Amino acid sequence: MQDIAAKLKIIDERIKEAAEACGRKRDDVLLCAVSKTRTPEEINIAIDAGVTDIGENKVQEIMDKFDAVKPVRWHMIGHLQTNKVKYIIDKVAMIHSVDSFKLAAEIDKRAGSKGIVMDILLQVNSAQEESKFGISLDETESLIKEILEKCENVRIRGLMCVAPKADDPQDIKIYFSQVKEQYDRFGRIEHERLDFKYLSMGMSHDFPVAIEAGSNLVRVGSAIFGERDYSKQK
Numbered sequence: 001m002q003d004i005a006a007k008l009k010i011i012d013e014r015i016k017e018a019a020e021a022c023g024r025k026r027d028d029v030l031l032c033a034v035s036k037t038r039t040p041e042e043i044n045i046a047i048d049a050g051v052t053d054i055g056e057n058k059v060q061e062i063m064d065k066f067d068a069v070k071p072v073r074w075h076m077i078g079h080l081q082t083n084k085v086k087y088i089i090d091k092v093a094m095i096h097s098v099d100s101f102k103l104a105a106e107i108d109k110r111a112g113s114k115g116i117v118m119d120i121l122l123q124v125n126s127a128q129e130e131s132k133f134g135i136s137l138d139e140t141e142s143l144i145k146e147i148l149e150k151c152e153n154v155r156i157r158g159l160m161c162v163a164p165k166a167d168d169p170q171d172i173k174i175y176f177s178q179v180k181e182q183y184d185r186f187g188r189i190e191h192e193r194l195d196f197k198y199l200s201m202g203m204s205h206d207f208p209v210a211i212e213a214g215s216n217l218v219r220v221g222s223a224i225f226g227e228r229d230y231s232k233q234k
Contacts, residue, residue: 004045004046004224004225005045005046005048005049007223007224007226008033008046008049008050008051008224010223011031011220011223011224012026012050012146013054014032014207014208015029015031015045015207015208015211016129017208018211018212019206019211021212022211022212024211028216029211029215029216029217029218030198030216030217030218031051031053031056031218031220032053032054032075032077032200032217032218032219032220033046033051033053033054033055033220033221033224033225034054034055034056034057034077034191034203034219034220034221035054035055035056035061035065035221036056036057036058036061036078036221037061038077038225039065040065040069041070042225043065043069043070043072044053044070045066046174046224046225047069047070047072047108048070048167049178050221051072052072052073053072053073053074053075053093054069054072054073054074054075055074055075055076055077055096055219056075056076056077056078057077057078057079057081057206058078059076059081059084059087059088060077060093062074062087062088062091063087065086065090066091069070071080073093073094074088074091074092074093075092075093075094075095075219076092076094076095076096076097077096077097077098077160077200077219078087078097078134079097079099080095080097080098080103081101082102082103082106082156085103085106085107085110086110086200088124089107089110089111089113089116089118090112090114090116092118093119094118094119094120094121094157094198094202095118095119095120096120096121096123096219097109097120097121097123097133097160098120098121098122098123098158099123099125099133099134099135099136100143101143101146101147101150104143104146104147104151104154105150105151105193107120107151107153107154108150108151108153108154109153110149111153111154112152112153116151117153117154117155117193118154118155119155119157120154120156121156121157121158121159121160121198122135122140122143122144122156122158122159122160123159123160123161123162124136124137124159124161124179124182125157125161125162126158126161126163126175126178127163127164127172127175129164132162134161134162137178137182139177140159140182140186141186144156144186144194147192147193148191148193151193152193155194155195156193156194156195156196156203157196157197157198158183158196158198158199158200158217159182159183159186159196159198159199159200160181160186160195160199160200160201161175161176161179161196161200161201162203163175163176163201163206163210165205166206168205169205169206169208170209170210172206172209173209173212173213176201176213176214176215177200177213177214178207178212179199179201180199180201180213180214180215183196183199183214190200190204196207197216198216198217199214199215199216199217200215200217200218200219201214201215201217201218202215202218202219202220203218203219203220204220204221204222204223204224207220
């Protein structure tokens, strides 16, 4: 089994270096360890090593692992279909991938049925890649307004994006910076269900650049757990 604890120490140090390079502290950046295709045993090793937040891309994986994993904050970070919201609404602390009012409305409905308010992030596709989900930069304001008007059981906590792959992560910093500008703009609005705290940007290959651009939540998987075996994924 991979030395997960040792890899976590390396990631933690890299986060610290990236944060301090732009005048912030290590504690200003939340690490969400992405555990897709990983076993509960591997996830529990990461938790024992200090991980407090776990991210999953698939609803089924959350359901399969939930009872076997030690207490931790779960994040739904992958594309979420409306018909699967009901399965995780009482299991996750936050949903990162809200990219339509239809999805927000379903989250609102299911959260209301459980008597909770669900924290969400709006997924912004700043590079407008057809292969990725997410709203455009121009659509952010209208979606925020509609959710605030109609979804009483949803709280918007910030924005999320997945930047294009690049040999040099500096080449994609512009896409992170564009989302940071939106984050700053809407984060100044005062509303009981608009409480911007998280800018979820950066993964294993580009998180230092994302932190440099302003990210305060990074989603790191393979750099912690090793390369994935997708044959294990449901």
